[in-house]
Amino acid sequence: MNSGIKNEKDNIIKKPELLAPAGDLERLKWAIIYGADAVYIGGPAFGLRANATNFSFEDIKEGVIFAHSRGKRVHVTINIVLHNKETTLLIEYLKKIASLGVDAIIVSDPTVIYLAKKHTNLEIHLSTQQSTLNKEAICFWEKEGVTRVVLGRETAKEDIIDIINNTNVEIESFIHGAMCASYSGRCVLSNFLTARDANRGGCSQICRWDFKLSDENKKSLSGEKDFTLCAKDLTMLKYIPEMIDIGISSFKIEGRMRSIYYIATVVNIYRRVIDEYCHNPKHYQYNKEYERILSNCANRESITQFYDGNYYSDCQYYNGREEMSNQDFLGVILDYDKSTSLATIEQRNYFKKGDIVEIFGPEIATKTLVIDEIYDENDNQIDIVRHPKQIVKIRINEQIYPNNLMRIKRS
Amino acid sequence: MSKIMLMPSNINQIEENINDVDSVLIGLNDLAINMPSTFSFDEITKISQITDDNNKELFVAVNKNVHNNELSLLEKSLLKLANLNVAGVLYYDIAVVNLKDKLKLPYDLVWAQEHLTTNYATINYWLSHGVKYTLISSEITLDEIIDIKKQTKSKLIVPLFGHLSMFTTIRPVVNNYLEHFKMQHQGHHYYISKEGKDYPVVANKEGTTIYSSYFLNGLEESLILKNEGIDYLLISSFNIDNLKLKEVIKSFKIVNKDNVDQMAKNIYNLFDGKYDKGFLYKETVYKVKNNE
Numbered sequence: 065m066n067s068g069i070k071n072e073k074d075n076i077i078k079k080p081e082l083l084a085p086a087g088d089l090e091r092l093k094w095a096i097i098y099g100a101d102a103v104y105i106g107g108p109a110f111g112l113r114a115n116a117t118n119f120s121f122e123d124i125k126e127g128v129i130f131a132h133s134r135g136k137r138v139h140v141t142i143n144i145v146l147h148n149k150e151t152t153l154l155i156e157y158l159k160k161i162a163s164l165g166v167d168a169i170i171v172s173d174p175t176v177i178y179l180a181k182k183h184t185n186l187e188i189h190l191s192t193q194q195s196t197l198n199k200e201a202i203c204f205w206e207k208e209g210v211t212r213v214v215l216g217r218e219t220a221k222e223d224i225i226d227i228i229n230n231t232n233v234e235i236e237s238f239i240h241g242a243m244c245a246s247y248s249g250r251c252v253l254s255n256f257l258t259a260r261d262a263n264r265g266g267c268s269q270i271c272r273w274d275f276k277l278s279d280e281n282k283k284s285l286s287g288e289k290d291f292t293l294c295a296k297d298l299t300m301l302k303y304i305p306e307m308i309d310i311g312i313s314s315f316k317i318e319g320r321m322r323s324i325y326y327i328a329t330v331v332n333i334y335r336r337v338i339d340e341y342c343h344n345p346k347h348y349q350y351n352k353e354y355e356r357i358l359s360n361c362a363n364r365e366s367i368t369q370f371y372d373g374n375y376y377s378d379c380q381y382y383n384g385r386e387e388m389s390n391q392d393f394l395g396v397i398l399d400y401d402k403s404t405s406l407a408t409i410e411q412r413n414y415f416k417k418g419d420i421v422e423i424f425g426p427e428i429a430t431k432t433l434v435i436d437e438i439y440d441e442n443d444n445q446i447d448i449v450r451h452p453k454q455i456v457k458i459r460i461n462e463q464i465y466p467n468n469l470m471r472i473k474r475s
Numbered sequence: 476m477s478k479i480m481l482m483p484s485n486i487n488q489i490e491e492n493i494n495d496v497d498s499v500l501i502g503l504n505d506l507a508i509n510m511p512s513t514f515s516f517d518e519i520t521k522i523s524q525i526t527d528d529n530n531k532e533l534f535v536a537v538n539k540n541v542h543n544n545e546l547s548l549l550e551k552s553l554l555k556l557a558n559l560n561v562a563g564v565l566y567y568d569i570a571v572v573n574l575k576d577k578l579k580l581p582y583d584l585v586w587a588q589e590h591l592t593t594n595y596a597t598i599n600y601w602l603s604h605g606v607k608y609t610l611i612s613s614e615i616t617l618d619e620i621i622d623i624k625k626q627t628k629s630k631l632i633v634p635l636f637g638h639l640s641m642f643t644t645i646r647p648v649v650n651n652y653l654e655h656f657k658m659q660h661q662g663h664h665y666y667i668s669k670e671g672k673d674y675p676v677v678a679n680k681e682g683t684t685i686y687s688s689y690f691l692n693g694l695e696e697s698l699i700l701k702n703e704g705i706d707y708l709l710i711s712s713f714n715i716d717n718l719k720l721k722e723v724i725k726s727f728k729i730v731n732k733d734n735v736d737q738m739a740k741n742i743y744n745l746f747d748g749k750y751d752k753g754f755l756y757k758e759t760v761y762k763v764k765n766n767e
Contacts, residue, residue, distance in 0.1 A: 144761075147615065148622050151596035175596040198543040200570035200577075216540065218645055223543035247540050250643040252590050255614050255759050256687055257669075263590055266761030271642075273669065277652065280664035282673065287656025291667060293648055380648060382655045 069311045076342040080308055083139070083236065084331045085320040088117040091327055092127045092138075097467055098328040098426050099335030102137035103127070104170060106320060109157060110150070111141040111265060121160060128165040137167040143191040145249075145263040146173045154179050162186050170214065172249070181209045189236065192216055193249045193263070197223065202231045212236055214316065217243055217298070220373045225310055234313035239300040240330055240358075241318025243369060245271040245293040245380070271295070287382070294381040299366035301355055304334065305341045305348055325393035325412070328469055329361040332424060357430075360474050363390050394421060397468040398455070405461050406439070409470060411454040417447045423460070425468030432473055433460060477701045479727055480534070480632060482711040484511040486518060488720065489525055495724045498532035498562065498707065506545075506552055507536040508681050509589070509640040511713040516555055523559045532562040538587050539681060540645070541568040550574055557581050563608050572604065583607045585632065589640065590614055595626035602629045610709070613639045617696055617755040621703050630706040635693035636723055637711025638675060638686040639753060645682040675714055686713065692750035694742055695735055697727055719745055 071077050084100035086092035095103050105127065106118040119127065124140065131138045140161055146154070154176065161169065162184035169186050171177055172193035180186050188210050195216040196202060202213050212234035215224065219237070228235055244251060252262050253270035260266035274290035285291075298318070300307065307315065315338070317330055333354045341348045359366070369379050395409040415421065417435055424430040437459040438446050449456050478497035483489045489499055501522060502510035514522065519535065526533040535556055541549050549570060556564060557580050564580075565587035566572065575584055585608035586592055586601045592612045601609070610632045611620055620633055649665055665676040672688035690711075693700075697708050708727060712720050722745055730738045742750075 145591050146594045146597065148594045148596075148619055148626070151594050173591070173594075173597055174600045175594070178600055194569070195540050196569070198541050198546055198568070198570050200546055200549075200573045201541075201568055204569050204573040218540070218542070220542075220544075226543055245646065245648070246642050246644040249591055250540070250589060251641070252614055253642050253685070255754070256639075256641050259757060259759050261614070261759035261761040264759070264761040266759065275667035275669050275674075277649065278666045278668065278673075279661040280666070282666055285653065285658055285661065285665070287652065287658065291649075291652050293642070293644075295646070375646060377651055377654065380646065380651055382652060 069309065070345075074345065076308065076345055079338060079342050080312055081137075081314040082331065082334055082338060083314050083316045084327060085241075085317055085322065086127070086327070087320040087322070089119065089123045089127055091320075091322075091324055093130055094324045094328050094467075095331050096131055096134055096136050098331040100136065100331050102139060102167070102314070103131065104139040104141060104316075104320070106141050107157075107161060110144050110146075110154070110176075121164060124161070124166065125164045128167075132165065138165075139168040139170055139189060140166050141170045141191070142176050143170055143172040143193050144265055145193075145261075146175060147264075151175060155183055158184050158186070168212070174208065177205075177208055177210065187211050190214060191248075192238070195247045195249055199227045199230045202227060202233055206231060206233050212313065214238075216248060218247065218370045218375075221306075221310070221371050222373075224312065224371075228311045235311075236314035236316050237300075237307065237312050238298055238318055239304070239307070239315040239334065240366070241298060241322075242364075243295040243298050243318075243379075245295045289383050292381055295369075296379055296381060297362060297364045297366040298369050299358060300368065300371060301333070301337065301358060302350060303368070303371060304337045305345065308338070308341060309345075323393070325390075325469060325471075326361055329357060329424075329471075332426065333358055335426070356474075360392055360471075361390070392471045392474065394419075394470045394472060395449075395456075397423065397425070397464055397466055397470065399466055400460070400464050402463065405459055406457040407460045407464055408455065408457050411449045411452065411456065413472075414448070414450050415470075415472070416449065420473040421470050422473050423464050423468050423470050425465055427465050428463070428468065431460075431462055431464070433462075477697070477705050478532075478707050479724065480707045480709045481724065482511050482637070482709065482713070484712045486514075486522060486525075488712055488717060489522060491717065492721060492724050493525060493529045493531060495721075495728050496531065496710075498534060499526055500534040500536060500565070500709070502536040502538070503552060503556075505681075506539055506541070506549060508539045509643060509684050510536055510538075511711060516552075519556075520559065523561070527560050533560065534563045534565060534585065535561050536565040536587065537571060538565050538567040538589075541570050546570065550578065553580055554578060565610060572606070575605075585610055586629075589643075593619070595623040598623060598627045598629045598631075602627065608632060608706075610634070613691065614754045614759065616758055617699065620700070620705070624703050624705055632707040632709050633693075633700060633705050634691065634709045634711070635697055635700070636691060636709075636727065637715065638690045638713045640684050640686055641674070642685040643682065647678060648683050649676060649678040687753070689749055689751045690715075690746075691753040691755075692742060692746075693752065693755060694726055694730060694739055696752075696755055697730060698732060698735060 081101040084095035172191040189212040192214040254262040271293040277291035399408040502513035565585040587610040
């Protein structure tokens with residue numbers, strides 16, 4: 065049974081892990097710098113994001129060294145559905161992954177569990193691809209040597225509590241990011257409509273397509289917009305304290321193909337919420353500002369989905385998705401000179417003199433300021449920064465740090 | 476010799492075809508999904524009488540994703556099935572495997588994780604846990620199926636005729652859409668359409684399932700699979716009327732190398748050629764950048 069989250073004085077003695085996605089080495093570093101306790105990554109094979117950049121063995125090794133030097137962990141996904149030809153390649157792959165110092169593997173096919181146990185000492189986490197929703201299934205996997213189960217996204221709060229109270233494995237739950245419209249593992253729309261294998265990393269997101277709907281006699285049932293299966297994204301921001309109290313071991317953020325800005329922003333916000341609640345649970349107050357920041361950062365609508373059992377009407381799109389191109393991310397702080405109060409910034413999106421911006425990072429409270437002086441690399445004063453990766457300096461009268469990020473302030 | 480397994484839509488279909496099939500696969504109410512129909516315990520008792528009287532096998536699907544609050548229903552149902560002459564119970568949720576052991580259930584299990592049953596190593600993994608049958612994924616090729624057969628002693632059930640399920644969710648996505656645009660619910664059966672193809676949709680209290688547009692017709696391939704010693708050839712009745720279903724079952728029963736062309740022509744005429752070979756000859760890709 066999971067326990068020991070709080071002591072007799074109601075102080076939290078065990079924080080949950082904040083687990084972030086990392087599509088490549090750069091993202092891994094940003095996730096860790098911005099507060100992730102662990103990252104999950106795809107190796108050169110057998111992962112469910114076949115078309116992401118993914119990690120070479122050398123990248124994994126470097127990522128593990130980077131993470132471990134900061135007391136953080138690296139989990140590698142080996143969660144595709146295996147076909148015959150791949151089963152013979154697995155043993156060497158698992159041995160190689162283990163030799164790199166990886167902390168855990170995330171698997172869905174039991175053959176991987178069997179071989180990992182036989183040939184390595186890797187910690188084994190069961191992927192959400194198995195759609196595990198109940199304690200009986202978890203009892204089975206526990207006997208097989210699984211130490212953590214990533215619950216199916218459809219699990220409701222009461223079910224999670226019962227599972228935690230009646231099993232001995234760690235429980236990992238998604239807290240933020242995109243949702244499959246289907247049970248994970250039970251959608252092969254991509255296979256049928258585009259010949260891309262959804263359960264082997266090739267998902268072409270057919271659930272986001274529009275379709276015409278008709279009744280059983282093929283009479284049209286179209287509303288103002290076409291039918292879509294598309295689910296809104298997940299956000300559990302409001303429920304983090306409750307999820308900590310329940311005893312969930314790991315909070316997982318979805319999105320290995322997301323940008324560094326997205327990862328830094330989302331990790332930073334959840335890091336703050338976890339720390340603020342754990343520091344003083346009795347006086348914790350929900351910060352609406354965090355909700356605004358997450359909402360601005362995402363390009364899709366987010367909602368609670370299944371946790372509170374209310375997944376009927378608000379959880380899907382009806383009127384077409386409004387995916388805004390996100391240009392909030394203005395730049396990366398490369399350096400700050402305290403003596404001149406000038407910050408060196410690498411541009412990521414257009415900004416100009418007079419813009420109201422925010423600077424955020426793991427070491428600082430978010431700072432809001434108006435840009436009133438901009439200098440180019442030759443120290444000439446300029447009004448507009450329009451070139452991608454342009455290096456400029458702006459005056460900031462408060463201490464900031466390398467790798468802090470600057471975004472536009474939106475209401 | 477491969478056995479013919481029928482997934483019927485109603486008891487009449489079982490009675491009408493019992494002489495031409497070797498086994499019947501039905502779903503249990505409240506615990507089975509993606510079946511042409513599901514049946515109550517009373518109905519299953521009646522069906523088991525029919526299969527017993529005709530010396531045929533009965534398989535029961537308990538293949539939904541089981542939520543934690545449904546465990547007590549699952550446990551009671553598995554125990555009740557132990558009182559019937561059931562050859563095997565199909566599972567998706569691993570809770571069923573744990574409960575079989577815990578409750579010492581007498582029947583065999585069928586690993587039926589729909590799209591995940593794709594390789595012999597994992598079939599052998601389940602076999603080592605006492606699971607004696609596998610319902611093979613419909614998204615692998617004929618060669619892969621044959622290779623699996625060579626590498627396992629598990630009894631294999633291969634889907635060879637009918638619409639194939641492509642998408643399963645607990646979300647009531649169709650009803651949500653109709654409610655949102657203030658339209659009346661129209662029952663449980665719908666279609667979604669794209670690029671000239673219509674995909675059957677079933678929306679009920681278990682959620683929503685979308686099926687393939689064309690149905691799979693593996694009549695010719697049944698000869699190859701029989702030769703390879705595949706144990707069961709599965710025929711689904713979903714969206715197929717009784718007369719056509721009867722013809723299909725008979726064709727699978729009597730087809731041989733001498734009459735296969737004529738049999739194939741009959742099926743073609745019966746369905747106006749609106750079927751395909753699914754993934755029997757089509758390998759899916761997943762690493763797009765390397766494959767394009």
